[in-house]
Amino acid sequence: MTGLLRSGGDLPLDRRILARRMTVVLILVLGILAVASAAIGATGTSLWGALADLAAGRELATSERVILFDIRLPRTLMCMTVGAALAVAGAILQGLFRNPLADPGIVGVSAGASLGAITAIVLGGLLPATVLAWAGPSLVALSAFLGAWLLTLLLYRVSTRNGQTSVATMLLAGVAFTALAMALSGVMVFMANDSQLRDLTFWNMGSLAGATWGKLQVTGPVILLALGAAMLLARGLNALAMGEAVAAHLGIPVQRTKGAAILCTAVLTGTAVAVSGGIGFIGIIVPHLLRLATGPDHHGLLPNCALFGAALLLFADIIARVIVSPAELPIGIVTALMGTPVFLWILLRRHAAMGL
């Protein structure tokens, strides 16, 4: 089929081709941003100088090696995985709720993950030594995932009746769950001792700055695995867009698809929150802009969300590092500044079109 054949001056007949082109563009952009992210930093260390040294077979200075390979590179990779996770979690949640306003941060899934992480930091020591030894450094991530999972299940229960999701209920329940999770987190913080408080503060600051190879070893594979699983949901989410009944008529195992979607969202959000604190709005900006550009077909949308999410968080991280250099802005502030206008824009457009 000729891809850009237009019918009656309307949209391209096959937007899958647009999605594929978008994939190529996003890979290029992501590559450029990744290099930029590794090249830019508060210290004057130059990536190019180091590369030239390497090419010439010269040894790198220790400070150079530490800054480039132990500080910047893990941070760049962490940004990419967390950004991809948040964007794809948003896209899946929106497909599940059949609503473009569902974002892990807005409907409280991130708050649930935060509560999980904080609980692990404060109460983790009470666990039997065998469990602690087994879970080790991934205890915070595991607990964040459980918090996100529980919250997503609850939210879905509350806002969906007979396969129909009420947008108002979903958003308001999200507000309530966020408040509850934050209150409980407050209780945890109140109970924490001094050394735990220090851990909490570090965790809360949005630890993209504190990315290490060790953390990346725990979260990277989990996120990549969940991203891979998420790509398998495309057909089911497409069918669900027409309602659960139609999806079932099409032979989609509806309950299994919904369960898998909730699990994927929880793993992605939980892991991302565990390593980065709460970073909002990536999950809403990225899928929305991509749907506008290349359509809502999840086959192209989900992989492109991963790429675009990775690129956008890298971009936000670079901004956060550059704008008040040598200090750093918390990255959550940057994403919120970029995201809130988009969220309001969607809200107003939907309001104009159908009174929400």
Next chain:
Amino acid sequence: MEARGLTLALGGKTILESVDFTAAPGEVTAIVGPNGAGKTTLLKALSGELKGVGPVRLNGTALTDLRGWQVAEMRGVLPQASALAFPFTVIEVVRIGLSSGRGGGDDRRALQALARVDLAGFAGRYYNDLSGGEQQRVQLARVLTQIWEPMSEGQPRWLLLDEPVASLDVGHQFTVMDIAREFAASGGGVIAVMHDLNLTAMFADKVWVMHRGRVAASGAPRDTLTTDLMQTIYGCPLQVNTVPPLGIPFVLPQTRVS
């Protein structure tokens, strides 16, 4: 397609009461009856959407013994109304039908299906921008791509339609009913909930008349669409096969010359 003793009560209200239903491949089977008679509920039981109302067999196999995708291979369902959550275009909606069952199928089939429901120029339009009747036809095209061949491996496939012509103009009512006829003529089975009694008389081989959750009559249109029965179930003094009083124009689909 066969169902025995379908019974359903919700909130103390009987919706279906021991309904026995059969439909044969190669025929168009119509279900008629007043609003709330249980037609949609019966169709949902036949499609497998509603579970636990009684045994339903599809080509001799109990629905409960088949997996979702196997059922999707054998029958397509056109629901009464379908809302769409995201801005899909018409062709994208139709293509979703291609990916059902075992999946696969040719992209060109989606365009052919659109042409068949007389929406050839609409492929690139947003589904949500279309009129109700156009959306209904897009959905039919989606169902058609799902079960394109009326026969599969020697078994008939089934088209389950809930009020397929409800929001269509007269011309497109013919378009849709002709598709149903052709599907049956090629060996498939069609079960359609109908409100238009004239189209039913014209296109159906068998008619099931539902009334208050029960089957009031079943058989050929000639034997079921009778003055007596129509007056009883619809509660208004209608006359079958009677020319209206002089001066009132009437347009009957039966007058179409082929």
